[in-house]
Amino acid sequence: MEGVIPIVLMVLAAVFGLPWLFRLKRSYLEKALQKHNDETRAGLVLEKAGMPPLKYWLRNRKGDCWGLVRHPGGERQWVRLGGVLRSGDSPLTFFDA
Structure with missing residues (x-):
């Protein structure tokens, strides 16, 4: 019985912790996209x-952090937010959808 409690706690932490982690990563991506839109006036919209x-x-x-963005013309691309500590470069990298 004593060995079951840590397993139950780990399952509960995963069930309640993972959605919070995904929302946190989405907010990081939204902030970086907003900054990119302000600098380039690209008008990108985060779809997912x-x-x-x-x-x-x-x-x-x-x-x-990965996301699918839509350009104003309808084109869709995958974007990766990484390398936040790099200076000078945009932390966003775009890939074809």
């Missing part, structure tokens, strides 16, 4: 945030 397609998993790094 989450895991990219399988072909981009090899480019994934620990801590990256």
Whole structure:
């Protein structure tokens, strides 16, 4: 019985912690996109945030945030928010959808 309590606590932490983590990563991506839109006047809209397609998993790094953005013309692209500590470059990298 004593060994069950840590397992139950880990399951509860995963169930309640993962949605919070996904919302946090989405907010980071929305802030970076807003900054990018202010600088470039691109007008990008975040459609969804989450895991990219399988072909981009090899480019994934620990801590990256991925999202699908829509341009004003209707074009869709995947965007990766990573390398936030780099200076000078935009932390956003765009990939074809």
